[in-house]
Amino acid sequence: MATQSDTANTHTPKASRRDFLYVATGAVGAVGVAGAVWPLINQMNPDASVLALAQVDFDVSSIAEGSSVTIIWRGLPVFVRHRTAAEIEEARAVPLSELKDPESDDQRVKEGHEQWLIMIANCTHLGCVPVGESGNYDGWFCPCHGSHYDTAGRIRQGPAPTNLVVPEYEFLSDTMVRIG
Amino acid sequence: MSSHESNYSPTGPVERWVDERLPLVRFAKEHLMDFPTPKNLNYWWTFGAILAIMLVVQIVTGIVLAMHYTPHIDLAFDSVEHIRRDVNGGRIIQATHAVGASMFFVALYIHIFRGLYFGSYKAPREILWMLGVIIFILVMAIAFMGYVLPWGQMSFWGATVITNIFSAVPVAGEPLLQLLRGGFAVDNPTLNRFFSLHYLLPFVVAAVVVLHIWALHVPGNNNPIGVDVKSSRDTVPFHPYYTMKDLFAIVVFFIPFAWFVFFAPDILGHPDNYIQANAQITPAHIVPEWYLLPFYTILRAIDFNVLFIDSRLGGVIAMAGSLVILFFLPWLDRSRVRSGTFRPMFKIFYWLFVVNFLVLTYLGAQPAEGIYVLLAKISTAYYFAYFLIILPLLSRIETPRPLPASISESVLGKAH
Numbered sequence: 001m002a003t004q005s006d007t008a009n010t011h012t013p014k015a016s017r018r019d020f021l022y023v024a025t026g027a028v029g030a031v032g033v034a035g036a037v038w039p040l041i042n043q044m045n046p047d048a049s050v051l052a053l054a055q056v057d058f059d060v061s062s063i064a065e066g067s068s069v070t071i072i073w074r075g076l077p078v079f080v081r082h083r084t085a086a087e088i089e090e091a092r093a094v095p096l097s098e099l100k101d102p103e104s105d106d107q108r109v110k111e112g113h114e115q116w117l118i119m120i121a122n123c124t125h126l127g128c129v130p131v132g133e134s135g136n137y138d139g140w141f142c143p144c145h146g147s148h149y150d151t152a153g154r155i156r157q158g159p160a161p162t163n164l165v166v167p168e169y170e171f172l173s174d175t176m177v178r179i180g
Numbered sequence: 181m182s183s184h185e186s187n188y189s190p191t192g193p194v195e196r197w198v199d200e201r202l203p204l205v206r207f208a209k210e211h212l213m214d215f216p217t218p219k220n221l222n223y224w225w226t227f228g229a230i231l232a233i234m235l236v237v238q239i240v241t242g243i244v245l246a247m248h249y250t251p252h253i254d255l256a257f258d259s260v261e262h263i264r265r266d267v268n269g270g271r272i273i274q275a276t277h278a279v280g281a282s283m284f285f286v287a288l289y290i291h292i293f294r295g296l297y298f299g300s301y302k303a304p305r306e307i308l309w310m311l312g313v314i315i316f317i318l319v320m321a322i323a324f325m326g327y328v329l330p331w332g333q334m335s336f337w338g339a340t341v342i343t344n345i346f347s348a349v350p351v352a353g354e355p356l357l358q359l360l361r362g363g364f365a366v367d368n369p370t371l372n373r374f375f376s377l378h379y380l381l382p383f384v385v386a387a388v389v390v391l392h393i394w395a396l397h398v399p400g401n402n403n404p405i406g407v408d409v410k411s412s413r414d415t416v417p418f419h420p421y422y423t424m425k426d427l428f429a430i431v432v433f434f435i436p437f438a439w440f441v442f443f444a445p446d447i448l449g450h451p452d453n454y455i456q457a458n459a460q461i462t463p464a465h466i467v468p469e470w471y472l473l474p475f476y477t478i479l480r481a482i483d484f485n486v487l488f489i490d491s492r493l494g495g496v497i498a499m500a501g502s503l504v505i506l507f508f509l510p511w512l513d514r515s516r517v518r519s520g521t522f523r524p525m526f527k528i529f530y531w532l533f534v535v536n537f538l539v540l541t542y543l544g545a546q547p548a549e550g551i552y553v554l555l556a557k558i559s560t561a562y563y564f565a566y567f568l569i570i571l572p573l574l575s576r577i578e579t580p581r582p583l584p585a586s587i588s589e590s591v592l593g594k595a596h
Binding site for chain 2: 047050075121122126127143159161
């Protein structure tokens, strides 16, 4: 019987009070369901224990010139490279017009600490860790899909869209670095 | 085909009492035994039943493995070794599950390519086909997540590369990536949720399989000549004719399956996955499992920017597109003739498509350099051209060979 009067209502040109109640009830229901679903999705986001590891301090003095170490920050590997003068020279000599993702060498290091190149060690293509001191540009080469990076970690050749990411960091002293 | 009435008649008061309340026996008899099935189905039609059995094998071995597996980054790798060495019969159960994934895909690909050749996607079976595509995509996701669970080097880097695909999404990419991983990198939260989903999704697949079979039982089976069933003379009851044929095919299928399990359980895997995951070192050559290779090749083939779409997003769009396009297949191939047997031109392009698919698989396992890069682009282009250009065009210009009047005529010759 209810169905009959409903169908009759839809044929009347003016919306009835009942139509309004249907829509309003449905809307409240939808908001309620969305509110209940959100925490179930949000629980998948990085939790407090993951976020708590957002900063690391690292002493770079033990890294000899021309070598690099990989440290872990927020679960991600980070390259810390002590560049040689020749590497810095090579990076600076490249005109910006040749770069896929133009960035000067200065923009990728801290002033007064030009020998230290600190970058997240995941290829910007799909996240593999590139191999150091290799590739066509004396920097890094990603074995997964063949991206070549130069001595400033800038993308020069291959499918990666951008340069290796430089994380936020600061030098607390001459040798102490705080990443994050 | 509304003719599939069951000839079930309850014997005795108890059966009648049950039948009036829940006609489960009637339903089973109607759909699993008496169901009228074209009498000309060949062995390519047995892979549906093989897949059903493989799903059961994977679920049963999976449930058992979950009783011994520990989803934690410090323990997962060792717990899989523990299963293989210490658990009673664990070596065989683990091998069955791992090899079973590969065998599942063997059957799945044959089942799909059978449908492509015999036009099983055409009206009135479009929804049946689309449900199949959904199952295919779900099974790929399940297999991928299952491969992450042993937490070897390939597990970890496979997970890193594949989740990274989502970071190519414009604007929301990075937050989406963190949401999927539960962190800034693939880590313990990622492993935990993959385990949870790897356990859940097979049951979702089972539910979609029920819909798939339901959608099959509305129009009934397609058949090798693609001509509709015209009378009861064209069909035989599913049981015993096809239950026995399917059973025989399952036994034959289990022979290579058993060979892998007992004699070469690791031959389909990668040695790198017997090294525990290490976030600081990427294996020199990351390769997905063989059954994902064709789509991996398509992902890698786009290494150039198209307008405002950069190469990475382009690759992701191409890979997603290669699957999504399957949903539209029933409307891309407009030829009214279902079976490829009667389509002389279609046949050529179809077999070229099969070869091309094998080439895509081969290329996925090769490094992205030299001639492989060019070949990957060519075969990716053919994959899409087959659906978007060749099939629509063929349905306009091709003259099919004359069709037999009925299934009976094709089986028994012109005399009838």
